[in-house]
Amino acid sequence: MQLSYGEYGGRFVPETLIPALDELEAGWREAWADPAFHEELDELGRTYAGRPTSLTLAERFAPGKRVYLKREDLLHTGAHKLNNALGQALLAIRLGKRRIVAETGAGQHGVAAATVCARFGLECVVYMGSEDMRRQHPNVERMGLLGAEVRPVEFGTKTLKEATSEAIRDWIATVETTHYLIGSCVGPHPYPELVRELQSVIGREAREQLLEAEGGLPEVVIACVGGGSNAIGMFAGFLDDPQVRLIGVEAGGAASLGAGRTAVLHGSRSAVLADEDGQVLDAESISAGLDYPGVGPEHAFLRDSGRVEYVSATDEEALAAFRRLAHTEGILPALEPAHALARVEELDERLVLVCLSGRGDKDLDQVLGAV
Amino acid sequence: MSKRLAIYLMSGREAPELAEAAVEGGADLVELGFPFSDPLADGPVIRRAAERALAQGMRTGPCLEVLAETRVRLPETPLVPMTYSSLLEAYGWDRFAADAHAAGATSMIVADLPAGERPELRRVQLVAPTSTDERIRLAAEQTDGWLYLVTVTGTTGARDELSPALAGLVERARRATDLPLLAGFGISTPEQARAAAALADGIVVGTSALEAAEQGVASLRSYVSTLRAALDETA
Numbered sequence: 001m002q003l004s005y006g007e008y009g010g011r012f013v014p015e016t017l018i019p020a021l022d023e024l025e026a027g028w029r030e031a032w033a034d035p036a037f038h039e040e041l042d043e044l045g046r047t048y049a050g051r052p053t054s055l056t057l058a059e060r061f062a063p064g065k066r067v068y069l070k071r072e073d074l075l076h077t078g079a080h081k082l083n084n085a086l087g088q089a090l091l092a093i094r095l096g097k098r099r100i101v102a103e104t105g106a107g108q109h110g111v112a113a114a115t116v117c118a119r120f121g122l123e124c125v126v127y128m129g130s131e132d133m134r135r136q137h138p139n140v141e142r143m144g145l146l147g148a149e150v151r152p153v154e155f156g157t158k159t160l161k162e163a164t165s166e167a168i169r170d171w172i173a174t175v176e177t178t179h180y181l182i183g184s185c186v187g188p189h190p191y192p193e194l195v196r197e198l199q200s201v202i203g204r205e206a207r208e209q210l211l212e213a214e215g216g217l218p219e220v221v222i223a224c225v226g227g228g229s230n231a232i233g234m235f236a237g238f239l240d241d242p243q244v245r246l247i248g249v250e251a252g253g254a255a256s257l258g259a260g261r262t263a264v265l266h267g268s269r270s271a272v273l274a275d276e277d278g279q280v281l282d283a284e285s286i287s288a289g290l291d292y293p294g295v296g297p298e299h300a301f302l303r304d305s306g307r308v309e310y311v312s313a314t315d316e317e318a319l320a321a322f323r324r325l326a327h328t329e330g331i332l333p334a335l336e337p338a339h340a341l342a343r344v345e346e347l348d349e350r351l352v353l354v355c356l357s358g359r360g361d362k363d364l365d366q367v368l369g370a371v
Numbered sequence: 372m373s374k375r376l377a378i379y380l381m382s383g384r385e386a387p388e389l390a391e392a393a394v395e396g397g398a399d400l401v402e403l404g405f406p407f408s409d410p411l412a413d414g415p416v417i418r419r420a421a422e423r424a425l426a427q428g429m430r431t432g433p434c435l436e437v438l439a440e441t442r443v444r445l446p447e448t449p450l451v452p453m454t455y456s457s458l459l460e461a462y463g464w465d466r467f468a469a470d471a472h473a474a475g476a477t478s479m480i481v482a483d484l485p486a487g488e489r490p491e492l493r494r495v496q497l498v499a500p501t502s503t504d505e506r507i508r509l510a511a512e513q514t515d516g517w518l519y520l521v522t523v524t525g526t527t528g529a530r531d532e533l534s535p536a537l538a539g540l541v542e543r544a545r546r547a548t549d550l551p552l553l554a555g556f557g558i559s560t561p562e563q564a565r566a567a568a569a570l571a572d573g574i575v576v577g578t579s580a581l582e583a584a585e586q587g588v589a590s591l592r593s594y595v596s597t598l599r600a601a602l603d604e605t606a
Binding site (some may be wrong): 174 | 459
């Protein structure tokens with residue numbers, strides 16, 4: 001098998017999807033090599049999404065350090081997910097697909113998908129676990145207002161894992177007319193690579209902005225990891241700078257890289273929370289966006305190579321970091337990047353770049369309920 | 372030559388007895404599902420059956436025991452485990468093939484391991500209406516004994532009508548191979564069985580067989596015999 005990242009990646013999907021993945025890969029290579037595609041994407045980034053996003057020095061959050069926040073929370077729709085959704089929508093249009101299916105956990109990717117579908121006049125169906133619909137209700141309403149159909153998934157864990165399976169099953173049945181707009185750097189090849197490239201704008205911008213602000217590179221770059229798309233996009237800007245320490249932070253109850261084993265989930269071989277028989281286990285996190293038992297295959301590769309360190313933060317630590325950022329900086333982070341913020345204080349290094357991947361409005365019920 | 376009838380059952384304590392009843396009803400081959408927690412190719416009925424089997428402890432080891440018990444009851448019938456890559460990844464690909472063979476498996480099917488991948492793992496390959504001619508040739512070259520034609524662009528489960536895509540798929544597969552072609556996914560009624568068998572060399576029935584099996588061995592035997600009768604009309 002052509003595994004994309006060392007022993008990880010691949011295309012473990014039913015035969016029905018293979019021709020569509022071949023078509024997607026060819027279309028993607030062509031688009032990514034086409035200056036017109038980049039021009040259109042950059043233009044949309046500037047005029048629609050709000051790029052470049054700010055880089056904020058968080059002096060009161062971390063006294064004695066110089067902690068910079070890459071403000072993907074200020075992107076249109078409130079999270080980094082839009083970078084990927086915009087790029088994939090343009091790609092779907094190039095491929096002649098007018099119907100989009102997507103999965104969502106926290107709802108941020110679902111909102112991004114619904115947003116780009118509204119913007120380009122595409123039909124949009126979003127699969128979401130019924131448990132996630134309960135805990136991320138505002139995003140369900142937003143998707144509806146944007147014209148998307150949200151289909152509840154009642155199977156198994158009723159969270160992101162099942163929603164992803166159901167979106168893939170929809171795609172199997174509709175592949176001739178439909179593009180599957182996957183939300184993270186997971187899934188069968190070429191999705192992990194495609195999502196990474198579309199998110200790499202985060203790391204590219206942040207690197208330039210930090211060089212401008214500090215005249216040098218950060219000592220540490222830190223980001224939260226569920227499926228891992230904001231982290232891979234941020235790390236992409238620094239992988240070739242060996243002096244920059246890269247840290248990914250998983251949710252304690254969903255640490256596929258820290259506590260998982262090699263298994264096959266949603267079309268790729270990666271680190272997965274699975275039992276010794278290869279059956280996938282339930283993840284558990286207060287943050288719906290990190291509540292996923294798998295992770296992008298490139299992260300598994302980067303873990304094994306030692307280039308990136310992966311650690312975890314508990315629900316309580318994330319909640320404490322959420323409140324601390326709110327009180328000290330006037331920024332409500334999403335609970336997902338609050339996991340990354342929770343690991344900042346203990347770092348020995350002084351100059352730290354954090355990917356603030358999304359804003360916390362969607363999490364108010366969770367946070368208030370947990371207080 | 373008479374048309375072949377393959378019946379899919381989920382691993383479980385009753386599976387050997389059910390398999391025997393299916394053969395008494397006229398099945399020529401039994402597929403034995405080894406359940407996986409996240410089966411992408413399966414519709415709701417097989418998914419729920421997999422959930423129940425996993426809740427009863429039907430992991431790889433116990434599934435192999437069920438296979439061996441089925442082999443004792445059915446010394447002559449081809450038995451084919453059908454599962455997903457994650458189980459083989461965890462168990463060891465070669466070890467799984469060896470232990471399944473030792474337990475009596477005739478071949479195997481891995482629903483999310485498309486043709487071209489791990490060609491050394493002998494298995495029945497699947498082709499779908501979306502497969503290119505090139506991929507049908509590849510699957511036919513690598514398949515083990517017969518080719519599994521997925522009649523629908525979709526997951527397993529009963530449909531109102533036999534898929535109109537089957538005729539074209541059979542025609543393309545015939546150009547690639549002389550091996551038997553068995554059509555599966557979306558075949559549940561005797562009428563659909565008859566229509567599919569008029570095109571292909573046999574059929575695979577899963578979802579509706581599981582539903583019949585839930586009513587007990589007599590119900591499964593009787594259901595399979597209605598399919599057998601329909602196939603024999605086309606022979």
